[in-house]
Amino acid sequence: MLVQEPNDLRFQVHPQAKFDVRAAVLLVHAGQLLATVDSASGIALVPGGAVKFGETAAEAAVREIREELKLNVVPQLVGIVESFWQQPERTYQQLIMVHRVTLTDAQKAGLVWQEGLEGEWLPFVKAARMLQPRSLAQFLTSGDSIRHLVDHHTE
Numbered sequence: 001m002l003v004q005e006p007n008d009l010r011f012q013v014h015p016q017a018k019f020d021v022r023a024a025v026l027l028v029h030a031g032q033l034l035a036t037v038d039s040a041s042g043i044a045l046v047p048g049g050a051v052k053f054g055e056t057a058a059e060a061a062v063r064e065i066r067e068e069l070k071l072n073v074v075p076q077l078v079g080i081v082e083s084f085w086q087q088p089e090r091t092y093q094q095l096i097m098v099h100r101v102t103l104t105d106a107q108k109a110g111l112v113w114q115e116g117l118e119g120e121w122l123p124f125v126k127a128a129r130m131l132q133p134r135s136l137a138q139f140l141t142s143g144d145s146i147r148h149l150v151d152h153h154t155e
Contacts, residue, residue, distance in 0.1 A: 008050035019093045024048035025058035025075050026100040026139055029108045032121040033140060037130065044122060046132035048099075054065030065101075070112040079146055083133045085153040098139050105124030 003009055010020035010108045025047050027034040035044035047068045051060040081096040113119065122130065128137035135151040 005007060007052040007054070009053060010050050016089065017091045017093070019095075021051045021057075021095045021097070022114045023047055023051050023057045023064060023097050023099060024081075024136065025061050025065055026078075026098065026136065027065075027069075027103055028100060028140060029103045029105075029121070031122055033131075034111075034119050035122055035127060035131070036117060036119045037122075043132045044127055045132060046136065047056065047119075048096075048133040050099070051108075058099070060127055061097070061099040068117055070114075071107060071110065073101045073103070073107065075101040078139045078143065080148045081133060081135050081151045082148075083135075083153070084151070085133070096133070096136075098136060100139055100142075 008020070010018065013019055027047065033046070035046050037044045047065055048061065049064045051057050055063075058075070058077060061075070065071050065073055065075070076099060077097060078100045079098040081094075082100055083094040083096055084091050124137070126141050127140065128134070131137050133151040134152055135149045136150060138147065
């Protein structure tokens with residue numbers, strides 16, 4: 001669900017179209033990804049949220065992880081995804097700044113979810129089938145360079 005907070009870089013382009021800039025964080029540990037899973041759709045989403053005006057994507061990633069999980073980490077930028085998708089009443093476009101951090105055992109044990117949120121650890125293979133957008137799975141393992149992907153949410 002997209003929630004508009006003050007200074008979010010989210011824009012109503014016209015009544016049927018929205019655009020936003022998002023920081024997404026892949027929290028990985030021992031070949032697993034932390035995600036929230038919608039029980040009705042089976043879609044897995046990673047922690048993150050809108051970048052705010054005047055904030056860098058890296059700052060947004062740190063803020064979102066601190067807000068959602070009470071965790072202080074410095075995720076590494078691993079890529080950019082241009083994401084496009086349709087819902088019955090609206091078209092969406094997101095510019096997603098993808099970050100990743102590998103958690104230690106102690107960090108994993110110390111996670112505290114924000115009230116109203118909960119997640120689960122998904123093996124990479126399972127996460128790759130459930131992630132939205134699916135292209136995020138291409139950032140689960142380390143790479144040597146920052147990658148740019150375009151995802152039109154088609155199977």
